[in-house]
Every structure is written in C-alpha cells, then in structure tokens.
Amino acid sequence: MDDRAPLRDASDGVPTWEEVARGHGQFLYNVAYRLAGNEADARDVVQESLLRIRRGLESYQPGSLEGWLARIVTNVFLDEVRRKRRRPTSALPEEPDLVLPPSDSADVASESAQLSDEIQEALGALPEEFRVPVVLCDVGGRTYEEIAASLGVPVGTVRSRLHRGRKLLRASLVEAGVVA
Amino acid sequence: MSEQQMNEDMLSAYLDGELTDEERAAVEARLAESAEWREQLAEIDEVRRLVRGMPAREAPAGVFEVRAADKPAPAASAATVSPLRRHRRALAAVTAVAAALVAIVVVTPHRTTTHPSVANLAAEHAARASEGEDPVTGLAGIAAERSGPSTVADGSARARAPRLIDAIRVPATVSGTSAPMPISPRMAQQLFNRALQATQKDQFRGTVLVTWTDHGQEQTRSIAVLESDSVLHLGGDVVLSAGDRRLLRSNDGWQVLWAGAVGRVPNPGRKYTFDLMPGAKIAGRVADELAVRVRASGAVIERSFFDEETGLLLRRDRLDGKGHIVRQIAYTEISPPLPVPPVTPRLPAPGPGRHDRGPSGLKPGQHSMVAPERIGDGFRLSGRDLDANGNVQLYYSDGVLHASVFERAAELDWDRLPSGGTKGKIAGHDVQQYSSPSASEVVWERGGTTYVLVTDAGPSEISAMVQSFPRERSPSVVERIGHFLGGPFHWD
Numbered sequence: 311m312d313d314r315a316p317l318r319d320a321s322d323g324v325p326t327w328e329e330v331a332r333g334h335g336q337f338l339y340n341v342a343y344r345l346a347g348n349e350a351d352a353r354d355v356v357q358e359s360l361l362r363i364r365r366g367l368e369s370y371q372p373g374s375l376e377g378w379l380a381r382i383v384t385n386v387f388l389d390e391v392r393r394k395r396r397r398p399t400s401a402l403p404e405e406p407d408l409v410l411p412p413s414d415s416a417d418v419a420s421e422s423a424q425l426s427d428e429i430q431e432a433l434g435a436l437p438e439e440f441r442v443p444v445v446l447c448d449v450g451g452r453t454y455e456e457i458a459a460s461l462g463v464p465v466g467t468v469r470s471r472l473h474r475g476r477k478l479l480r481a482s483l484v485e486a487g488v489v490a
Numbered sequence: 491m492s493e494q495q496m497n498e499d500m501l502s503a504y505l506d507g508e509l510t511d512e513e514r515a516a517v518e519a520r521l522a523e524s525a526e527w528r529e530q531l532a533e534i535d536e537v538r539r540l541v542r543g544m545p546a547r548e549a550p551a552g553v554f555e556v557r558a559a560d561k562p563a564p565a566a567s568a569a570t571v572s573p574l575r576r577h578r579r580a581l582a583a584v585t586a587v588a589a590a591l592v593a594i595v596v597v598t599p600h601r602t603t604t605h606p607s608v609a610n611l612a613a614e615h616a617a618r619a620s621e622g623e624d625p626v627t628g629l630a631g632i633a634a635e636r637s638g639p640s641t642v643a644d645g646s647a648r649a650r651a652p653r654l655i656d657a658i659r660v661p662a663t664v665s666g667t668s669a670p671m672p673i674s675p676r677m678a679q680q681l682f683n684r685a686l687q688a689t690q691k692d693q694f695r696g697t698v699l700v701t702w703t704d705h706g707q708e709q710t711r712s713i714a715v716l717e718s719d720s721v722l723h724l725g726g727d728v729v730l731s732a733g734d735r736r737l738l739r740s741n742d743g744w745q746v747l748w749a750g751a752v753g754r755v756p757n758p759g760r761k762y763t764f765d766l767m768p769g770a771k772i773a774g775r776v777a778d779e780l781a782v783r784v785r786a787s788g789a790v791i792e793r794s795f796f797d798e799e800t801g802l803l804l805r806r807d808r809l810d811g812k813g814h815i816v817r818q819i820a821y822t823e824i825s826p827p828l829p830v831p832p833v834t835p836r837l838p839a840p841g842p843g844r845h846d847r848g849p850s851g852l853k854p855g856q857h858s859m860v861a862p863e864r865i866g867d868g869f870r871l872s873g874r875d876l877d878a879n880g881n882v883q884l885y886y887s888d889g890v891l892h893a894s895v896f897e898r899a900a901e902l903d904w905d906r907l908p909s910g911g912t913k914g915k916i917a918g919h920d921v922q923q924y925s926s927p928s929a930s931e932v933v934w935e936r937g938g939t940t941y942v943l944v945t946d947a948g949p950s951e952i953s954a955m956v957q958s959f960p961r962e963r964s965p966s967v968v969e970r971i972g973h974f975l976g977g978p979f980h981w982d
Contacts, residue, residue: 448541
C-alpha cells in the first residue's frame, strides 16, 4: 500500500486505528516481531500501539505514515523493555513459536525459516540500542532521519549505532556458524 | 574530507545510500585503496542482506482486534503473564496440534505443480554471472529481453524445427593481422578485471547491439548504454547496475536482483587456453582480441574484444565450438572521447512495488534437494542460495562459462510454461528449451522436482549438464512431505 495514500475519515489527517490495522497491520506486526523476537510479545506491542493510536496518544504529523507507525512501535517496545527492567520478574519461560503449516500464500516463508530463526536469535541478543536501528532500517525500511526521530537522537548517533549493531550481529552469526 | 572525519560508520551509511556526495566520494576513494575497508564493506553488506532477506512474519489471527477502548492492554502490565495470554497460548497449542493432524491428512494426495517464469530466472542468473565481470555484456541480454516482444518465431520457422541455438550471420572475425600470442589464465583474468574497473570508473555512453538466434532466426536488439556516477543504465533504464546490485524494471516497480557472493571458481586453465591478438577494430576503436579455446579440441568458444586505450570490453562473442557465433553483444557506437559529463543516477528509492530482497545463503543440509558438486564438463558448484522467490539456485562455473540450475519441489505444469519454447529430449528427459538474448534455458521435471537450467554454454555442454541432474536419487516420502509443507506454489 502506498503510505502516502490520503486518509479518508480523519478530519485532522490522523488515521484511525481501523485504517492502520487494515492497511498497515502487517508492517506493524513484522517490525514488532523483529524487535520483540517472539509472537506473544509482538502481539502485545502491536495491540498497545493500536491502543495508543485509538486514544490519540501519539500525535501524527503528515508525512510518511509507516515512519510514524515505526516510531509508535519503537516507543511501545522500548517502554516495555524499561518496564521489565524496573520490575524484573521470573516470568514464565516463553514457549517456542508455533510451527504451523504455511498457507498457499505463505510462499517462501517456511523455506528459509531455519536461517531466519538463526538471524532472529542473533537480533534478539543485540542490546536494544543497537537492535532498534537495525530493525527499523533493514526490516522497516526507514531512513536514518526517521530512525533518529523515533529514538530522539541525532542522525549521527543512528549511523554509528546501526553500523555497530550490524558488526555485533555479524559476530554473533559467525559464532553461530551462519556466516563464515 | 579530512582523514579525521572518515570513520567506518560510513560503510553502513554508504550501503544504505545515506551519505552526502562528498562523503560518498571519500568512501569510494578509501575503498579503492584499502583492502581492509573493502573486506569490512563486504562483511557488513552480507549481514545487511541477511536481515533484509528474512521473510515477513505473517500476523496471527486476531492480533489487530483492539479490546475495549479504555481497558489497558495486557502489554501495559506485562511484567507477568496475563491470564489472557495464558489462554491464548493454550488455544494456540491446541490449534497447532489440530493443524498438524490436518496437514498429514491433506498432504498425501496433494500434488503441487509449478510453471517457472523462465525470463525472470534468466535475469537472476545474469545478475549473478555478471558479478566480478563486465556488467554491460553481462546484462545487455536482459535489457534486450525486456525491450520488446520477439519479432520472429513465426509458424514457418517452427515447422522446420531448426536447432534452437544456431549460428548468427555476423562476420566471424574482425581480427588484426598479428599472430595469436598465448597468454596465461591469470593474464586473461586481468583483462576482464581491467574492463570491470573501466566500466566503474569512466563516464561513457554508447549503443550495443545484442544478436542471438531463436527458432533458427536471427534476432537483434539495440540497447542504449549510459554509465554515470558508478551507475550503469541499460536499455533506457530497463536494467540498472550499481556496485553489486542489479535492478530490473518490472511491471510493478523495480525488482532488485542481488548478485550473491560467488564462491570458489575452478581455474579456467584446466579446461581452456587463451590467445591474445592485437589490432582488431570495434566501433571505430582499436581493440585487443582474446580468444578462449577448449584445451582438448582447440575449438574457440568465446572471443572478447578489449578497448586498447581504456580496457573497456567492446564486444563479446559466444561460439558453438564449430566456429559459428551463437550469441553476440557488441558496441556499435561509443562516446569518444571518454568520459562524458556525469548525470545524476536515478536509483529507485525504496518503496511500494520494490522487491528489495536478495538471495539468502543455504547451509549444507538445510535443504534436501539434489545439488551435485560437479556437473557437465568441469562445472563446479560455487554458490547455493534461496532466491527471493523461494527457488533454490545452484550456481556453477567452469572458470569461463556459467550455469544456474533452479530447483523447485513441484511437478512441472507443461501447459502453463511461457510460450516460445521448443519441446525436445535431452539426456533422456522430456524438456522445453528456450533461447533468449542472454542465455539458453532448459526446463524439465523429474521425481516431483522441477529444474530450470540457465546457461551461456553451448548445446553439448548443456546436454552434459542436464545429464547430471538429478543424480539417481529421488526425494524420500518424508522429504516430499517436507517439500510440500515448505513448498512454494508459484514461480514469480
């Protein structure tokens, strides 16, 4: 979907959560999953993001809709990380992701699932300050400027964190034997 | 830019297109002189591609149903597992068991079919084969393929059932008068390296003529070439080449064909010898001719003509081993003097319609398909990838010629194959053959797996390669079920 598409029923140009869910839900979920690393947390991040949109907690400025959504997902994810740090608990161990047979449209997904899982594991091991720029850039397709706005840091910081994140990721993939 | 301002963070920004012109020029200058930077760039590029190549996660059902407006979401107090989440997990576990049972019931009688898009696979092969080689002669065939419908292949041509790959009627030689000088494979490689560097360094424009035969009829396409600011434009921007990226204009935007890293390639000296002859004339320029001969037979299978002054590859001929040219890409004009003023490259921005996913590496054992280490006459496996469309691409080379074999775990739907092919039999397999401006393509099926061979090699080489596929091993029932579960259903 074209993220510059006009938004119909919002007088001030703010999309409704229904519009977001319908047109950009897949984008939202994909970014959330790559940040959170598992389905349950990704689901919570997406739902909290939609709630924030619904409650009008995030101000929308006309521009790239997916850039705005990426910022909301990032904020929700980082809030969640901070909350967990403040109140550490011995939460129940996460169950592994369910492996369901693919639908016809799932296409490529399961063929490269194993490789994808290994990369996801390495991503999950990255500290959040590096993981977020990598996911926003390489999964969310966001520009450095949008990532900088999402994180409230200068573009130069995004540049260095992204590069360091990729280097750490590579080291982790080398250790796992995924790359030579 | 001062030395202090240069730091390696710029390598990521370089790959992401996030540098200013000045910074980009500084990075490129540093890359040209520093092997360490080049190595770092390749490493970062690899990890970047891997992350970008991860398939999208499909959102589970119900995820977008927002609960009552004023009720805090579970995420807001997610320090412990909420009853809602526990309930979801239990439900999901039950669903998974049920789904697995259903899958077993459904799989057994189901037969998946496929109908490969031969042109797209040819483009993927060309993207890969052109890596590390001159991109103009490597990719002009793809631009020709996309530049318009085939002009011949009428009924009368088909009725005669001529050989698909036939000689074309261009002068067999334009060589100078000097005697051939035998050179080493390393020296020959240096000529190609110099051509690649010339393509990346110089600004130039010109026209190449792509000539090939299809159904016994000679075909030609004229392709505009413009190289500016390290971006190569071919065929009015049908194909772009920038660094190791190959971008192809498709119906719904730009398709990015990453040229995957090519592994170890056999020493071409084992199979071929090389002769250099100066004094040829191509497009009004003086050129050195490099002839590649099969060591065993002495037959010339390739001729390349390098501009004496700049090193650019001005013409490349493929021959059938009997002295006939079967495919040729040659400049008919090129801008003298080089270089021309730069134009701003028009690299498509990321966005809707751009399939920005490249191949991802497959590890041994990760995929159960057949992948012989060697096929045909001295072709060695040098790359094994899952492409963006879910095809396994096996990339082979004999040091001079290249071949890709695409595998898909599905039976071939003969009726839905692209038109324009010819049915035949190769090495005991029923095949459909195509001849395109860039390569020959052969499609066949065996044991529930569909194969597409794409190669610039001649008919006898093709026959030997097809014979190598598959070895006498059919997928087991378990693998077949695995293929079904993981199996893509359509070629893109």
